[in-house]
Every structure is written in C-alpha cells, then in structure tokens.
Amino acid sequence: MPPRQRKVLEFVLDNLVWFMLLAVLAIFSATIPNYFQPGIFANVIEQSSVLGVMSIGLALVIIAGHMDLSVESVAALSAMATGILFASSGIGMGITLTPGWLVVPVSLVIGLAVGAVIGALNGYLVIKIKMNAFIVTLSSYIWVRGLVVAASGGRSAQNLAPDLRFLGIQRFLGIPLTAYIAILCFVGFSFMMAKTRFGRHLIMIGGNEAAAFRAGIKVDKVLMIAFVLSGAIAALAGWILAIRTSGATANLGTGLLFNAFAAVVIGGVSLKGGVGALPGVYAGVLLLSSINTAINLMGLPAHYTQVIHGLLVLAAVLLDTLKQTIRKRLA
C-alpha cells in the first residue's frame, strides 16, 4: 500500500468513532423527522454530560488494566448526598448557605469526597490486599447502591437549590453549563493522559504492569490515584445528574454502568488495558446519546426500544472490532 494511502487509512482508523458519529448523525437527520435541528444536537451534547464524565473515570481504570464497576453506584450516592443536603422537598434538608452560590463548591467538594473515599477503598483492596478488581468493585457496586437506598429510605430528595439548578438551566450557545463541565473534563483529562507523566505511566502499567514496575514506575501509587480519580469523577457525574434532575431518587443512574462500558469500548479503549484515548471515549458517548435521542424521536413501541438500542450498540462495537482487524493487517 502506498505510504500516502496508508496514512489516510490510519487516520480514518484512529478516528473511526468520530466518522461513525458523523455517519450516524447524517443518517438519523435524513431519516428521522425532526432530528435535524440545532436543539436536538444540543440535547445530544447535554444528555452526554453525565455518561461522558462517568466514562472518563472508568476509562482511566480500564486503560490501567483494571476495572471499576462501582462508578454507577458512586454517582448515585454522590447525587443522593447532594439531594439530601441541598434539596428542599422530599427527604431534602434544604441547607442554605450565604452567599447562595457557595452551595456549588460546597456540594461539589462533598460529592467528590464521597467518591474519592470509595475509590480509595477500592484501590486499597485491589492494590494492597491484592483482591481482584472485578470482585472488589462489583461488591462496591452493590453495597454503595444499598447505601443509597438505606440513606434515602426509598424516598426522594427534590427541588435542588436554585444556585445549583442554575448550572442545569443556564445555557451558553444553546448548551447547558453542565455539558461544558463534561467537555472541560474531557479536555483536561485528555491532556493529562497525552501530555503528563502520570498519563503515560497509566498506559504503560495497563500494557504491562511488570515491565512498568521494572522500569521504575511506582505502580501501586499510580494505580491508587487512578482508582481515587475514578471514584471522584463518578461522583462528579452524580453531582451533575442531581443538578440535571433537580434532586435524587434511590434508583437514579440505574443502567449507566453498561452504557459507560459501551461508550468506553466504542471509543477504542481496550478492556485488556494499555490502549485508548479519551477523545474517542467522548465520541463514543456522543454516539450512544445520538442513538438514544433517535429512539426517543422514532416513536417506536416501548417494548422494542431496548432491542434496537442493544443492536445499535452491537453494530458500533462490531465496527470497532473491524477497525482492530484492519489495523492488525496494516501492522
């Protein structure tokens, strides 16, 4: 294959998920009534904010060669903590701060702390006690959700403080501020992965943990940071989720874990570790959100939406697998 043609093909493969996203948006715009409008595209970006942020944390741990199944429940706990403290209806305590805007950093710090603590616990059990990450985080997935149900007593906290809701309502260029938080996270963490020593070490550990250790990388420390980051980022996703829904219910965020995994895989992150970049994950999140929006607009009978959702995700993953096959042949 001529070098120029090969270069083009590699560029397409490197950014395949973005091309898939463009193709899907074009097809949906052409075939689904009312899909092609700025408001729908803004909705796709806005609806990606929670899943997008959650996928970043999950991707970091997967790139490092591990697994974090607790992200969904951690997000729910963070949302419930925010709801209980700063919502005024239901089980919300309606705590007010002076000046009012203080509720934003205070609730964020509380949420992040909740997530970081659970992430640290996961990390400790995996790294120090040498337990399997899948089992440890599966256990956290269960007990943290249980904690959400216990803390709420099955009830909900609603009517979040107006200064927090402001972030979900106020728009800039037609997109709510919460979506910009997600975009900023992707930009920041993409930079971290590509340009910092921590990011490079994370990829090296995921590729070959023993080799990374022999090369002098403090594997345990880097992995612990990855787990803490995963928990804190999941908590940030929960905080955004609470803002988006103006409170929290005990089942808030249910099902997000599987979508986050789908987004990470579609985005090109290898479940074996050591491979992946966050911009691709964001494209994967946008792709899933586009599919969800399409399903919402198609007016299909309720029973079939899950089937279609699953098949579309499968199609996206199959295309990604095809990409890997072509890449191997090129190599």
Add this chain to the structure above:
Amino acid sequence: MRHLLKYGMVLLAGMAALLHPAYAQDKGKVYYMVPTLIDEFQTGSVSAIEMFLKQVGYSVTTLNADNKTDLQQSQMNDVIALKPKAIILAAVDFNALAPSVEAARAAGIPVVEFDRQISSTMSDFTSVAGTVEIGYVAAEQVQRLLTEKNGSVKGKVLQVLGDPGDPYTLDIQKGFEERMAKFPEVTIISQPAMQWEASNAGTIVSDQLLANPDIDIVFSHAAHLSVAAVASLEAAGKKPGEVYVMSSNGAPVALDLIRQGWMQVEVEQPLYAQAAAIAMFMDKIVAKTKIEPGEYDVLGLKSTVTDEAWGPTIKIPGAAITKDNVDDPSFWGNLKPPATPVTSVP
C-alpha cells in the same frame, strides 16, 4: 393462701400482658413481600401495612425483592417454610408469582394480593386501586385538562411510561389509551423510561419538546418521573402551567409539584386505604371465613368487595389530586397517617 397468691400473680401477669402494647402482636406473624424499595409508594406501603396490621394484632416482617421476579419466588419459598399466619404479596410479576401463590395456599397459608392483582390464580383476598382504573382516572383528567386548554378534547399528550418490562405501567397505559381511543383529535406519544429511572424521563421530555413543541400534557406513570420531566421543562425555558404535567401514584414529590404550580393533576393510589383494608379483613383471611361482598367504609372511602374468579377483591377508588384538594390529609403523599386505628370487620 399460697394458691391465692399464685392465682393472683397469674391474673396480674395476664392483665399486664393485656395492658402492654405488645398484646397487639399476639395474633401471629404476617409476611409482606414488597416488590422494591426504590419507589416512594412501595416504601410507604411498608410502613402503612406494618402500622395497620399492628393495630389489629399482627406483627409484620417485610422482604424486599429488588424488582427481581426470581428473588421474590425464592422469598416466597422461604416464607412458606416458616408457616406464617398469612402472606401479603405485591408481585413483581403478576403471572410468574402465580405458582408461588398456589404453593403457599396448598401449604395452608392464606395469600393476600396488595396493589398488584393476580387474576390467573385464586387468592384469599385482593386489595387494589386497580392499575387499569388508574389509567381510566388519568384519561378523565386529561380530557378535562385538554378541554380547559384547547376548548375541546384535542391536543398532544406525551405519555412517559415506566419500564416496559413492568406490567404495572403497561396496565396504566392500557386503561389510559382505552379511554382516550374515542378522541381521535388527541395524539398520544408514548415513551418508556427504562428501569423507571428519572433522568431517562427527563431525556425523553427534552427530546420530545423539540420534536413536538406543541405538547399540551406530559403524563408520567410515577411521580418521581414527573420531577425529572419538570426539570427538563424548566431547562427548556418553560414556566409552570405552560405545559401541563400529571402523573400517578400520589407520592409526596408530586404534591409538592402541585403546590409549586408545575403539576396540575396527580392520580392517587389510595395507599392508606389499600393497606387498611387488608388489616380490616385479616382476621377473616387467617380464619379462612367468607368475606361478604358489599360496600365497606375504608378510612372514609366507599369501597366495594366483589367475588371475582380469583377470589374476594376490594377495589378502592383512586382520587385525582389538584391544587384545590392537595392539602387533604387523607392523601398518603401528605404523610399524615390516619389517627383513628382500624378495627377488624366482625
């Protein structure tokens, strides 16, 4: 003298036992199989059933099935082995639990269906508001709201269902659409909020507002979905009352939304009355004596017991909550349990 003292002591002990509140628990244990605890109605049902049954002398142990049919089947098997006085079942799946109901009854344990009617097998008692009937009440309210808004029963309704795998939401949909079918000028757009998750409902509303900006009413099948729907309306720049909002089950959050002006109608499931009815008839259920059909007063609500193919059934009418009656303490969403204890039906 010694005998007199002994008899006196026994008499005193008996009287003390009668005066102690625990006397109310001496009729035995009843198990309540709740389908989930992540729904305010179900959470409320636990405390209501425990409170009312205690008033008529039974203690209640509750088992949560986490919305899993297989888990509830296992719980039924376990409870049958414990031989309680009765089992109150709010089935995760109406049909899948029928064999468990049959197994319990074959073991001599009466089974009461709460809130979710099982019509494919016999039960000893059923206490329901009627999920299909909730759909009927919702349809009446939608007709009223559309007439109020558009001059006649015409317009567009976004129906946000719960999880499409849950027969509860499908029954409400059935009742609602059955009664709306005679109004061809009403367009109903139905979308499911997977796993009853609130942010899914919010997403549906924000998408549909763009595709169908002329939506008149958003009708969600649970109050917590309406909260997310309202959040999406607010984010889309809508003001309270611009798009009508209604839902069903009567949870506290819905009553708050009515007070704030965002929600126009909440179709209440009469939780307290449904639970109180079970307590009123529990002695008859345990003794396996006939429950006479007819009208009964359950916490002030006229309710009818009928003999159905699946056994005696009490249907308690659901009410429409609006801003005019939202503070009525009889609505369970106001979280003010009735002060007067229920008594057993003689």
